[in-house]
Amino acid sequence: MSERQYTLVLTFIRDHLENIPDIVSKNTCVRLLIDTKNLSLADSLNLSDVMKIVDELNYRYYHNDNPKKLNLKNQDRKFLTALLDRMFQGDRCDICTCYEKKKLWNGFLHHIHYQPKNAEAEIFVRAMREKGNESVYSEFEQLMKENRHREATELLQEKKGTSALLRNIDYIFSRINREEVQTFLSEFPEDCSTLILLQLLFRYEGRQRKDGRIFKFTQHNLMKVHCETPEESERCQSRLTEEQVKEVGKMIRSRLAEKLRNRLGKVYIEPSMKNYALPLAENTSQGGLGVLSKGSRIPIDKGKKLRAFTYWEKVNDIDLSVFALTEDGNRREFSWRTMSRHQSGAITYSGDETSGYLGGSEYFDINLPEFKARYSEYRYLIFGDNVYSGKNFNECFCKAGYMLRDWDDSGQVYEPKTVKSAYLVNCESTFAYLFGIDLFTNEFVWLNVAKNSKSRVAGDTNLSFLTDYFHLTDVMNMYDFFSMMAEKLLKILWKQMWW
Template sequence: MVHPLESLVLRHTRRLPVPDGPAGRGEAAARQFDIALMSAGFKLSTELLERLSGLSGVTVAAIARRALDCVRAMVGDHVRHNPYFRDFPAGVPDTAEFWARCVRQALADDATREGTLAQLNAGAVDLLTLPAYGTPQHSYGDMLGAHEELIAAAGDRVTVLHAGGPAKDEVTALYLALAGSATPLGDDGLRDLRALARYCADGPQPEEIPVRENRAVLNAARIAAGREPLLDTVTDVLRLACALSGGDVTLTAPTRFRSLRRSERRALLAGLDAVVAAAPAKLADVLPYREPFKRLGERLHPHEYPRWPHAADVFAAARGDKQVRTLESRVEELLAAGDAAGAARLLTAAPGKLLRSLDHLLRACRGEDDREAVVAAAERVLPKVSGRVLLSVRDHLRHRTGESDRGRVFVNRRGHAHVAADTRAPLPPEDVRRLAAALDEETRRRLPEPGHLLIDPDILDVALPLSGKAATGGFGVLPRGSLSPVDGELLRFFVHWKQTARRTDYDLSALMLDADYTTDCWLSYTALTQFEGAHSGDITDAPDGASEFIDLRLGAVRGTFVVPLVNIYSGEGFEEAEESFFGFMLREAGQQGRPFEARTVRMKSELRGPGRVALPLVFLRGDDGRWRAKWLHVYLRGTPSANRVEDNRVTVAALVRGVVERDHLTVRHLTGLLAERAAATTLWDGTAVPDGPVTYIGLERPEGLHPDSVVVTPENLRALIPA
């Protein structure tokens, strides 16, 4: 029987759970499964093929159906990609010529002739009024018939699926890994954790749940299962209420609280009462969330439960009826009085806040004695701070010695980004060096002894995933700031969207920038061809889904940077559309094939952020002439409608410069610390792997690793972050 959560395991781990039976002769079905997978760029490992071959053909067929649906969706092959120009990338006309053709066709149509003539007499024609514009004039079958079969090439992507254990064990292991993550999950991760938590509520639980959002998801599942929630702050209770109402447990977006069942109200009020009774100072945590607590109070009716008086204090504090002094206000008083050392001493009661305030405290110091007190206070609390905060502060300090004049890039939790000048005074280099050494020593102390450390060099420039918000859901996606090689002659972007209720027009564009970040040219619906590049044509309505492509010959690009953008011209936002995703493919010259070929897809990223302009990544040419991708995962606010690459290119260039020129903390940093604890360290050359157990860190799990090996790939890269 196929487990209902098997697809989650496959997406997160590239492992396929294999049932113990019934035994049979499934060799033929397993080979057919492997061949079908190869068309999407996947393949069964040798071990997985052997294990499937020992099952019955019926069992293999059931596994194959679910797995094929899953992997095709992972790379965007679950929809029909039909470009406007049937022969794309061949046969794309000059932009002006194409528009003129659309006008001529409108003039030849009795239904549109009069209106088109009126527009021509007025001096401007609205493209959207032309019948031939915005909707493919051919069927999907016609498009397929116009393209030759893709020729296999050595550079085609092959993602190996490995053998997993019984589905129940794999699901439990995934649940424990996500629930106990040391870093916040993205929206997709939280959604998957919610599904897993409902299934695993009565099974093994993680020893620690360091991320509060994860705890909220688990607490909602515990209440549904009739168990007590795990609460130790008033904010935990607020997050739980959001989870029970289907809202945002990160507290970034407002939640509309539903009418709660009496048992849920009792659990929330009892939790608030217990937290405040045990530590009255925690009432101060209410103040940053006054409005949500007020709205929650209207649903909980605390006056009906006099046996929980401390819960009533929470809502009194939210309304302002009960005065509460926060730690932050006391710190600000000391800083206003010039007592940075006193502020640091006070913040030792909240180690995480002390480290996050280090920059502010050091700039507020009035002399060497104050700086010594602040640095010493930070050193004392390091053992009490999470590994994620240690690494975040380490990353921050690397850019605070005044050695660069680059601007500051601000990215909020939802991916909205902007750039501003850095007007802060630099920190003293000696303090930065001392703190960096202390942070590294504490991080090193927490890292495990890896034994034989085996490292794929291609992962060294991947940014550490200090937050799940630094990446989006999808396939082949890396955290913001990561660098990855781009090897191929032809680079093809694609965007696909399907509107929910109203006409929606997304426009795929590519901006080419010079070494100084000035605009060279662009490809878009207003510039269909440039320097051996081609745009597949503008589609303006997507009731059944629509796709646009841009094809580039990298050797012909004059500039240093290629920036793909997705602009919302009209209609639904990225979070309103039923589906929206971006990706890119790499091909060799002469491979032919359809506009979309799953096995050439290197990345597919969900578009689910704020704003009206999406920037998934930037391609940059290095001094060695090789192209690399640097991952952005950001959104610009844009305008409510008619966003175009021509209008936002200055803002895009400034943002790209801020991210490209920032040296992010990468896997290289942690592997360097790990290597100091390793029995041996080897850079893997892509051939044979050692016979014994290893700790492998790389972009993909190689075949043949010892079963007792610890494997870290981008899918579970958060496992590198120490607790």
């Protein structure tokens, strides 16, 4: 849910509901539990979910995203103690799963000075504080070390589910021989979800990097990025060969096609749907008019100049920046720091606005043909927004978007009829990636990524991971997805009618 939707639900529950029904979304349930302090909400959760509650509380109330460093107030300690006591009164003490975060549990129990009140709580506390780890992953690891690979995979699938098994494919395949790999692929689990298959498809058919892996994950609706260091790359023992990656990708696509086959019957699919990416990772996105899923492409009309803009209030200085990237990640910065050297007919900057509390704006005008001629070595343009004043975007008002304008335009900074998209940037961060341009295909590409960052100046963070989004529609797009589900694709024949 969006923040507005969540606030509406929270207000309704506080004002009108005493007995709260089951909540399907665990994330929503956790937030409501924290905000209402209604312990009955925890009845649909397990003991292992308490660490998720602690993490959310620590972030929302204390602006701290490190659960290893807690400094909770007494009222929150009492709330969490009461929550644990309620958990131990029910049949939800999944100790085996809690072992997976044993160190966090140990620190948390010490921080709130937890004293067990029944036998089940006593057993759990002792298990978290003493040596030993009896988690499923620990047992799985031991079986793999003993070369009991089949038992290990069966254990992981039975105890943690097919999703956990598939997310460990790299590790499993790197430890078994070719014959065992073929056996695994031939017995590929039938109960895997469509979402997991799609995620794996992008993993194995997506662009394979040669400069080290990049790990992207989401926490608190913000993206975190970790680039593998040379030392980590050297220590990695679960890297698959190029042949194995292709083999796994081919198998996943085949399984996905089998799962989706003949769900729609006879359909017509508009060819332009090939430009639209599947909405698989939109929790870091921000909403507004004209916003599409990450990686979606929009052709840019010839003879138009593109004006990327940002407008803000309630903060002095927000900066709009552009970065030109090559395929291998080399970049050139166009921002308030560099534009005194780069102003030209190819790219023009409005200038740095530093006193926009009551309304400020910045924009870039891009002449794409001239830009490609002047900077021919670059493939992509990346546009980003950062709050130089240091506030998060959700503490001020900021919009971003783009216009396609005639070169002989009105001369006005803002022309409403030329706006193709305008959306609210409201993430709990000082940095957001807005959109990009593929200079080879002359297409506008949606990014819309809220990055977990306190950076006040653009260009201080790695940008090369963003080029992955420019290739999403090559792997799977909306046209391909619905084609897999169609019994038969129909073509529309247009006949000219004379009246």
